[in-house]
Amino acid sequence: MSNRQMKTDVILIGAGIMSATLGSLLKELVPEWKITVIEKLASAGEESSNEWNNAGTGHSSLCELNYTVEKSDGSIDISKAIKTNEEFQVSKQFWSYLVNSKLIRNPQDFISPLPHMSLVQGAQNVAFLKKRFEALTNNPLFQGMEYSDDPAKLAEWIPLIMKDRELNEPIAATRIESGTDVNFGALTRNLFAHLKDQNADILYKHSVDDIKRASDGSWELKVRNLDSGSVDHHSAKFVFIGAGGGSLHLLQKSGIPEGRGIGGFPVSGIFMVCQKPEIVEQHFAKVYGKAPVGAPPMSVPHLDTRFIDKKKSLFFGPFAGFSPKFLKTGSMFDLITSVKTDNLVTMLAAGSKNMSLTKYLIKEVMLSKEQRMEALREFVPNAKSEDWELVVAGQRVQVIKDTAAGKGTLQFGTELVSAADGSIAALLGASPGASTAVSVMLDLIKKCFPQQVKAWEPKIKEMIPSFGVSLLKNPELIKQIDSSTARALGLVENLPLTVASRTVS
Numbered sequence: 211m212s213n214r215q216m217k218t219d220v221i222l223i224g225a226g227i228m229s230a231t232l233g234s235l236l237k238e239l240v241p242e243w244k245i246t247v248i249e250k251l252a253s254a255g256e257e258s259s260n261e262w263n264n265a266g267t268g269h270s271s272l273c274e275l276n277y278t279v280e281k282s283d284g285s286i287d288i289s290k291a292i293k294t295n296e297e298f299q300v301s302k303q304f305w306s307y308l309v310n311s312k313l314i315r316n317p318q319d320f321i322s323p324l325p326h327m328s329l330v331q332g333a334q335n336v337a338f339l340k341k342r343f344e345a346l347t348n349n350p351l352f353q354g355m356e357y358s359d360d361p362a363k364l365a366e367w368i369p370l371i372m373k374d375r376e377l378n379e380p381i382a383a384t385r386i387e388s389g390t391d392v393n394f395g396a397l398t399r400n401l402f403a404h405l406k407d408q409n410a411d412i413l414y415k416h417s418v419d420d421i422k423r424a425s426d427g428s429w430e431l432k433v434r435n436l437d438s439g440s441v442d443h444h445s446a447k448f449v450f451i452g453a454g455g456g457s458l459h460l461l462q463k464s465g466i467p468e469g470r471g472i473g474g475f476p477v478s479g480i481f482m483v484c485q486k487p488e489i490v491e492q493h494f495a496k497v498y499g500k501a502p503v504g505a506p507p508m509s510v511p512h513l514d515t516r517f518i519d520k521k522k523s524l525f526f527g528p529f530a531g532f533s534p535k536f537l538k539t540g541s542m543f544d545l546i547t548s549v550k551t552d553n554l555v556t557m558l559a560a561g562s563k564n565m566s567l568t569k570y571l572i573k574e575v576m577l578s579k580e581q582r583m584e585a586l587r588e589f590v591p592n593a594k595s596e597d598w599e600l601v602v603a604g605q606r607v608q609v610i611k612d613t614a615a616g617k618g619t620l621q622f623g624t625e626l627v628s629a630a631d632g633s634i635a636a637l638l639g640a641s642p643g644a645s646t647a648v649s650v651m652l653d654l655i656k657k658c659f660p661q662q663v664k665a666w667e668p669k670i671k672e673m674i675p676s677f678g679v680s681l682l683k684n685p686e687l688i689k690q691i692d693s694s695t696a697r698a699l700g701l702v703e704n705l706p707l708t709v710a711s712r713t714v715s
């Protein structure tokens with residue numbers, strides 16, 4: 211049994227979109243650094259980043275109703291929508307830079323233009339959607355959005371959804387052509403091919419079993435070869451724990467104080483998928499509805515055209531559910547072994563506070579296919595069970611921690627946890643997720659490499675012209691970025707419409 215000691219500059223744990231993004235950024239900033247990637251599965255992008263395991267929405271708040279909240283005075287808070295949109299603009303700029311520099315190829319394999327729509331029924335929901343539309347459409351980031359409550363117009367936009375629909379209450383939708391479907395699995399594989407070309411050492415079928423601080427301040431990882439069973443030790447001055455659902459356990463093993471008191475709650479997902487060309491051809495959009503009462507924000511139902519393996523298909527869901535695993539390929543003991551003395555009270559508090567959510571998830575997991583078809587028929591009234599199959603999606607581990615809102619608060623966002631000296635960082639949580647990978651990894655770079663950031667800034671600005679700038683305050687820059695990224699990635703530009711063509715009633 212070998213027991214080699216290996217030294218490198220940077221170790222990335224996990225070959226998902228987050229490690230792929232950080233590795234690609236670092237390779238541009240400091241090409242001479244040696245990067246080692248350690249991944250326990252046989253290839254890159256097999257867990258949450260895989261195209262079958264997530265919804266592939268390039269989240270930019272063009273259709274997700276949960277990013278715009280109605281305040282008690284009736285106005286719409288669009289601050290989260292602006293943040294998410296700006297973050298996606300950052301991702302598009304970095305991907306465009308990589309494509310234009312010929313570092314990654316064929317953007318059409320990982321990003322496709324696709325209209326984003328929100329659809330609601332009932333007078334109250336229609337009033338909300340109209341107010342949301344008015345709040346967004348006056349903002350330069352959301353130019354080009356259209357609104358309609360005219361069933362004839364909706365039938366043009368979403369024929370599959372409007373066919374055989376009983377219209378006994380008001381219905382309305384917004385639509386914007388500049389939305390995207392992103393194949394995050396293909397993008398992850400593309401980025402790892404690039405990293406390999408740049409001499410990154412990528413070890414598949416190797417699992418990180420332990421992380422310890424060495425006496426010189428660097429980190430030493432116990433790495434097991436899953437084929438041979440042999441164990442090696444890899445050390446580096448900087449480690450990124452990009453292990454998706456596996457990150458919490460590894461963060462706990464590192465023992466850094468910043469990781470204490472944090473727990474995780476797994477939420478599983480199921481999609482219904484249709485691959486019949488005659489049905490798929492009747493739909494061309496991502497259509498987001500409103501989450502059912504009591505449902506967590508990640509289970510907003512949506513009916514999406516997806517582009518996978520150069521074929522179009524339809525995905526509906528995700529239905530949330532409960533499984534104690536933290537990764538799709540994880541263990542039934544993941545949840546229980548994540549409870550430690552330092553997060554026990556937080557976890558118990560979360561447990562008692564979130565009984566209704568737990569009950570909701572367990573109820574969801576028990577749904578029969580026919581019951582899921584009923585939910586689908588709210589979107590596609592004449593959907594037939596034989597045309598749709600169930601596909602198990604990825605696991606999301608939501609962060610639980612004590613916040614100003616109380617002990618054991620469940621977080622639905624993404625959480626970057628890093629050591630005070632910046633030598634190790636972990637990414638927890640999963641929303642908005644892959645779409646914001648570039649912004650999140652830039653935040654990591656600012657936090658973990660504060661000394662170098664000043665010197666790196668010109669290169670970062672070359673790759674991401676909006677770095678450090680509020681796009682909202684620079685409408686001219688929005689236009690420039692929009693047209694340059696649309697050109698590089700083959701997307702639709704965000705063109706403003708005339709007032710008359712924006713609204714159809």
Ligand SMILES: Cc1cc2nc3c(=O)[nH]c(=O)nc-3n(C[C@H](O)[C@H](O)[C@H](O)COP(=O)(O)OP(=O)(O)OC[C@H]3O[C@@H](n4cnc5c(N)ncnc54)[C@H](O)[C@@H]3O)c2cc1C
Pocket residue numbers: 223224225226227228229248249250251255256257258259260263264265266267268269394416417418419452453454455456457460478479480528537603604605606637639640641642643644645646
């Ligand atoms: C149902 C669902 C729908 C989603 N929809 C969207 C969406 O529409 N848009 C969007 O932007 N995001 C979406 N997301 C979120 C997005 O998929 C994730 O945020 C993103 O893929 C996380 O990437 P990652 O690199 O952190 O993790 P992953 O892709 O999960 O990669 C982590 C890797 O680490 C490896 N690993 C774990 N433990 C170890 C270990 N000990 N040793 C070695 N390797 C290890 C795993 O095998 C895995 O390959 C969705 C997620 C789910 C589950």
